[in-house]
Amino acid sequence: MKVALLAHEKFPDRAKTAVGVLRYADYDVVAVLDRNNDGTRVSDHVPDVQDAPVVASMSDVPDDVDALIVGISPIGGAFDESWRPDVRNALERGCDVFSGLHYFLGEDEEFAELAAEHGAELWDVRKPPEDLGVADGVVDSVDATVVATVGTDCSVGKMTATRELYEAAREEGLDAAFVATGQTGILIEGEGIPIDRVVSDFAAGAVERMVLEAGADHDYVFVEGQASIVHPAYSGVTASIVHGAQPDHLVLCHEAGRDSVHGYDQQLPPVESFVDRYESFAGPVADADVIGGMLNTRGVADDEAAREAVADFADAIGAPADDPVRFGPDTVLEVIR
Structure with a gap:
């Protein structure tokens, strides 16, 4: 499928969905929409992912595109009205539109009418199934080794770390599955449940369902x-995943240099404190240990400095660590094996 990615004024640093699709999805990305970077290419901003031109609007995208993917999700998941002409253009061309926003495009009267008129699909990725229930606390009945990523903050690379571990495991011949709990993972995998959109009583149950399957x-x-x-707004989602998954092991994710909570004027606790925080929190439902760490070093200039940062992170948490994108996830995967 040929797709365009909408990432206006956020690409690449605040467009993690777009970057995730470029790195992991099986789509053929023909263009990225970003008014601020019009005339450049993806490779000018992000190495080692699919390359494509960056254009100003959907009208600059070739006619043979199949879908437009909203590749950004601002705090709160709102729809920016400046994107409306691009979504309208896509639907009028018969393109499907996939969105991970909390604002459901299928409930937008104009978009719903255009989709019906032109035979296009609106896929609101964050719309959960309706048949969810509470968790039964029975994931420990499965024979599989369950590994969950946890983080010091939002947007530190948990999806990337999980995906890198999963893909490396598959490449080594291990029988592995990836459980998608957010919009980016669902767009990549093609299935999953968006835990941050599930009624709180049923969130752990939704995770439990996917892990059992x-x-x-x-x-x-x-x-x-x-x-x-420790996030003041989103900690409930973390809690539901940790308790619903009842993991055997945890992998702690952090971004080098991150010292305050994303989007909030609040200092992060010391990195080393997160090991006990997560192990203690998981303890009532699972004897889970922080078996390794993943450090996002995208803000570190060179590989030597990045390796030093990874080593310092490993020392801080008392476990092996990797930067899964820069150096690969093999050190942590070997410990999991």
Whole structure:
């Protein structure tokens, strides 16, 4: 499928969905929409992912595109009205539109009418199934090894770390599954449940359902983490994933240089404190240990400095660590094996 990615004024640093699709999805990305970077290419901003031109609007995208993906999700998941002409253009051309916003495009009267008129699909990725229930606390019944990523904060690379571990495991011949819990993971995997949109009573149950299904058929289950246990707005999502997954192991994710909570004027606790925080929090439902760490070093200039940062992170948490994008996830994967 040929797709365009909408990432206006956020690409690449605040367009993690767009970057995730470029790095991991099986789509053929023909263009990225970003008014601020019009005339450049993806490779000018992000190495080692699909390359494509960056253009100003959907009207600059070739006619043979199949879908437009909203590749950004601002705090609160709102729809920016400046995107409306691009979505309208896509639907009028018969293109499907996929969105991970909390604002459902299918409930937008104009978009719903255009989709029906032109035979296009509106896929609101964050719309959960309606048949969810509370968790039964029975994930420990599966034989699979369940590994969940957890973070010091939002947007530190939990989805990326989970995906890298999963893909490396598959490449080594391990029977592994990826459990998608957020919009980016769902767009990449093609299935999953958006835990941050599930009624709170049912959120752990939604995670439990996915882990039970994956664990019945696979030896290793890698669960995509969300948010952080210390985040003032999103800690509930983290809690639901940790308790719903009942993981055997945890992988702690952090971004080098991050010292305050994303979007808030609040200092992060010391990195080393997160090991006990997460192990203690998981303890009532799972004897989970922080078996390794993943450090996002995108803000570190050179590889030597990045390796030093990874080593310091490993020392701080008392476990092996990697930068899964820069150096690969093999050190942590070997410990999991």
